[in-house]
Amino acid sequence: MKLHTRYLPQASSTCADESECFACDHQPAINEIEKVQALVAQLRAIILPEYEMIPDLRLELVSQLFGSLQDCASKAILELWRYGESTSYMTPVPHYDGHQWRKYGQKNITNSKHQRSYYRCTYKHEQNCMATKTVQQQEHNTTETVMYTVVYYAHHTCKANTGPALPHVIETSTPQSAMSPDRIIASQETVSPHTGSHKILENGHATQQLTEDMQVLLKKIACAPLDSDIWEMDAILCRINAC
DNA sequence: CAAATTTGACCACT
DNA sequence: AGTGGTCAAATTTG
Numbered sequence: 001m002k003l004h005t006r007y008l009p010q011a012s013s014t015c016a017d018e019s020e021c022f023a024c025d026h027q028p029a030i031n032e033i034e035k036v037q038a039l040v041a042q043l044r045a046i047i048l049p050e051y052e053m054i055p056d057l058r059l060e061l062v063s064q065l066f067g068s069l070q071d072c073a074s075k076a077i078l079e080l081w082r083y084g085e086s087t088s089y090m091t092p093v094p095h096y097d098g099h100q101w102r103k104y105g106q107k108n109i110t111n112s113k114h115q116r117s118y119y120r121c122t123y124k125h126e127q128n129c130m131a132t133k134t135v136q137q138q139e140h141n142t143t144e145t146v147m148y149t150v151v152y153y154a155h156h157t158c159k160a161n162t163g164p165a166l167p168h169v170i171e172t173s174t175p176q177s178a179m180s181p182d183r184i185i186a187s188q189e190t191v192s193p194h195t196g197s198h199k200i201l202e203n204g205h206a207t208q209q210l211t212e213d214m215q216v217l218l219k220k221i222a223c224a225p226l227d228s229d230i231w232e233m234d235a236i237l238c239r240i241n242a243c
Numbered sequence: 244c245a246a247a248t249t250t251g252a253c254c255a256c257t
Numbered sequence: 258a259g260t261g262g263t264c265a266a267a268t269t270t271g
Binding site for chain 1: 262
């Protein structure tokens with residue numbers, strides 16, 4: 001177990017599986033880059049005073065090269081850090097994740113048929129919550145269900161109403177799933193008819209009608225367009241919970 | 244009428 | 258200059 005307080009300060013979580021954890025995976029690389037930064041600084045401290053003693057046109061060039069080296073190292077760390085902040089999922093229900101979002105933008109993405117939508121936490125201004133997410137319909141679906149790629153940036157720091165929990169929610173496979181225990185997204189398995197068939201065997205004819213209704217509702221969620229109203233989804237899920 | 248969404252403009256980065 | 262992310266005024270929705 002490791003604490004990722006350095007590169008995931010807001011999460012301060014422990015990881016159960018280091019092989020799937022960004023911070024555990026990339027921390028050695030970040031450490032090595034920081035060593036390079038320290039060595040470059042030492043080298044600069046030794047070499048530049050020597051050049052200053054002997055007036056030379058190369059002094060400026062050498063100084064620039066050291067500057068570039070430091071910039072490269074800083075950017076490399078920044079990129080690793082930024083990548084570590086995001087988590088992406090595939091889901092047929094991009095709107096229902098237990099948080100309230102406000103859409104603030106939509107863009108055409110090059111070489112992509114579908115637009116990308118940008119969402120921020122509804123409580124961004126009231127509670128200074130910096131959580132954002134992007135939603136984009138996937139290009140090539142191997143299944144009949146329309147799937148979306150949802151990328152989350154930063155964690156929720158707001159104390160919002162988190163809405164009803166999904167029944168039998170299964171997290172989609174993700175390389176960084178261990179980092180985001182609070183971001184459970186309904187996967188395609190949620191709309192599997194298997195759960196319904198079990199109830200038919202257990203409870204008889206009345207339940208069969210009920211589970212058929214549930215399947216219709218679940219199919220409606222799975223096939224909903226990207227711009228469906230989130231509260232309509234909530235209403236549907238409340239009915240499912242009532243079942 | 245307040246809240247949410249849309250959409251063109253703007254900005255940073257490469 | 259092209260691209261992606263954000264802002265904010267206009268518009269829509271409940």
